[in-house]
Amino acid sequence: MIRVLIADEIARIVGDLEKLKPYADVIDVCGVAHQASAVIEEAWLRQPDVLVLHERFTELPQADFAAHLGSVSPATRVLLMTGGDSPARAGPAWTVGAVAETVEGPELLHAIRVAAGVLPPRNAGSGGETADGTAEGNIDTDRREVRTPRGRAxxxxxxxxxxxxxxxxxxxxxxxxxxxxxxxxxxxxxxxxxxxxxxxxxxxxxxxxxxxxxxxxxxxxxxxxxxxxxxxxxxxxxxxxxxxxxxxxxxxxxxxxxxxxxxxxxxxxxxxxxxxxxxxxxxxxxxxxxxxxxxxxxxxxxxxxxxxxxxxxxxxxxxxxxxxxxxxxxxxxxxxxxxxxxxxxxxxxxxxxxxxxxxxxxxxxxxxxxxxxxxxxxxxxxxxxxxxxxRGDGATRDETAIELPAPAPPVYRRRFSLGRR
Ligand SMILES: Nc1ncnc2c1ncn2[C@@H]1O[C@H](COP(=O)(O)OP(=O)(O)O)[C@@H](O)[C@H]1O
Ligand SMILES: [Mg+2]
Known part of the structure; x- marks a missing residue:
């Protein structure tokens, strides 16, 4: 099972979920981020194997993003999704592959598997996939075990x-x-x-x-x-x-x-x-x-x-x-x-x-x-x-197993009250 976080505009997320639906037995879409600002937090919460990141969301300072992602979710590998009708363009060095947003389900599945390291790239060295061999087969299943969400709803x-x-x-x-x-x-x-x-x-x-x-x-x-x-x-x-x-x-x-x-x-x-x-x-x-x-x-x-x-x-x-x-x-x-x-x-x-x-x-x-x-x-x-x-908005993880960044601030401070007391 490959745990995938999708970061994209909501309309495309809906499409991607549809494309991946037939593969629910091998792909677990464990979360989505529909705003660039939420990607790091979602990655931290979900600890996905693969982050499918639309290039539109990479306009933020990329080196910072890669470093930040690496610190909150070290095992996550980034599959870049590129826009337009053209075939995928290779992404920056911190991505392990690229896929065009227009691909159909089977190709998306393949790209995710390659990114996760469970399949070798189709044309290693050419095309959009830049997966480096070093991390291949490098999925730490024991580690993933302890990441099973649990805790508060x-x-x-x-x-x-x-x-x-x-x-x-x-x-x-x-x-x-x-x-x-x-x-x-x-x-x-x-x-x-x-x-x-x-x-x-x-x-x-x-x-x-x-x-x-x-x-x-x-x-x-x-x-x-x-x-x-x-x-x-x-x-x-x-x-x-x-x-x-x-x-x-x-x-x-x-x-x-x-x-x-x-x-x-x-x-x-x-x-x-x-x-x-x-x-x-x-x-x-x-x-x-x-x-x-x-x-x-x-x-x-x-x-x-x-x-x-x-x-x-x-x-x-x-x-x-x-x-x-x-x-x-x-x-x-x-x-x-x-x-x-x-x-x-x-x-x-x-x-x-x-x-x-x-x-x-x-x-x-x-x-x-x-x-x-x-x-x-x-x-x-x-x-x-x-x-x-x-579905995964809560603090649903095993807090003892992994080092966590500082907890999120409380939902809000109530400044005044409404209605009857
Ligand atoms: N997407 C929809 N398509 C068709 N009818 C809808 C839809 N959403 C709501 N309705 C109608 O609106 C009514 C009120 O919905 P309800 O969920 O009870 O509203 P609320 O809880 O906001 O008062 C439903 O009984 C249904 O007739
Ligand atoms: Mg109601």
Whole structure:
């Protein structure tokens, strides 16, 4: 198995994931970086065997980049992806090969294998591949063993200040995509405490215990209790449902929610948190605990304005904006706006846009998220690509095995508080 980190623009990452999908038994895309500034951090977190780096991302001072990469992830070998229609051009000395962005899956697979050192170059000495023989076959499998991700879960929060933009649809599908493979690795927490219906959308609403039952036990939450309160949905997704009655929402405090998220994060690889469409102390608590905040917006001016206001607020709160991304969802078949218009209003690029699909409602009604019910649908593919992006955001590594750079700063300092106390 070759662990690969892809660093490129999101649109091409989606294409590359598609190309590599048939080779899931030999290629593990362990992470992606869609901003040049995130490549080093991702490499540090994932410790990939091969970094597929688009040349567009190498405009930074290259010597520094190579040295920095070498210090955070010494075993990683860089495969340069070159733009345009022409064949690959050889990269700088710190890359072990090059491949054109236009290649098909089999060629990409071959280039990755060569870069990883498991295959010799096709035409050693000519063409784009500059793999030097020295590192061939030099994969340290023992070392890779200890790098298996474990530890605290990645925590992903979905939010929209306006209802109906697809926040819950995104949360449920992300969680289901991340749970696929079973083993109860992913959990979905429904923190839309008054009217959350994630349990209904996953057909686990006959499960009686909810987040209110967990909150009632105080802040010391044992695994056995957590296990009993979580329902099990499709793909063995664990679901913490919202209370059955709106008035119970008041029984869950921000501190209570923090304890619940922490306990859940200890017991799973990924935790997805769905939120209500308003801000209060508990939502801010969820933001504070998040590795990634996905603001879901739609092709609708009122939703976009709400997202703009949320972005400004998060910035004012001191949230690390690298952890915040905007997801643009088509809740209707036709729209009057272009993605660029929305990016202009928001003053930032959209991470991914999700197409309208009339099968969303039937999938939610039937309790099977579209990523499981219609995996070939474009919407499902994009949701899966999004899940790949967010899946490893947590501190999921064995901290004792490898020397770590200084820990990342806390998510943010809360400068003022909102809503009720
Ligand atoms: N990509 C989509 N394609 C089609 N319908 C969608 C899509 N996203 C959302 N919807 C519709 O929007 C409704 C509201 O979605 P939901 O996730 O409950 O929004 P929110 O949680 O933001 O209030 C869904 O029931 C569905 O009818
Ligand atoms: Mg919702």
């Amino acid at each position: 990645a925590v992903v929060v979905t939010f929209s200040g306006k209802g109906g933009t697809g926040t819950s649809m995104v949360a449920i599908n992300l969680a289901a995509a991340l749970a696929d493979g079973g083993g109860g690795r992913a959990a979905l927490l429904d923190t839309d405490l008054q009217f959350g219906d994630a349990a209904g959308m996953l057909h686990v609403d006959n499960h009686l215990l909810s987040i209110a039952d967990l909150a009632a036990h105080g802040e010391d939450i044992e695994n056995s209790l957590l296990d009993a309160v979580l329902a099990t949905g499709p793909a063995e997704l664990r679901v913490l449902r919202a209370p059955s009655s709106p008035e119970l929402a008041e029984t869950i405090t921000a501190a209570g929610l923090r304890a619940i998220v922490r306990a859940t994060a200890r017991a799973h690889a990924v935790v997805v948190i769905d939120t209500p469409s308003h801000l209060d102390e508990r939502v801010l608590e969820a933001f504070e605990l998040a590795d990634r905040i996905l603001l879901v917006t739609s092709y609708n001016l009122s939703a976009v304005r709400g997202t703009k206001a949320t972005l400004l607020l998060l910035e004012a709160l001191g949230v690390d904006m690298d952890r915040v991304d905007v997801v643009l969802n088509h809740t209707r078949p036709r729209t009057n706006y272009r993605r660029e218009d929305i990016e202009e209003i928001l003053g930032r690029t959209i991470l991914i846009d999700l197409p309208y699909d009339p099968r969303v409602d039937p999938s939610l009604d039937s309790g099977t998220p579209i990523v499981l019910a219609q995996p070939r649908a474009e919407l499902a593919r994009r949701l899966v690509a999004l899940s790949q992006l967010v």
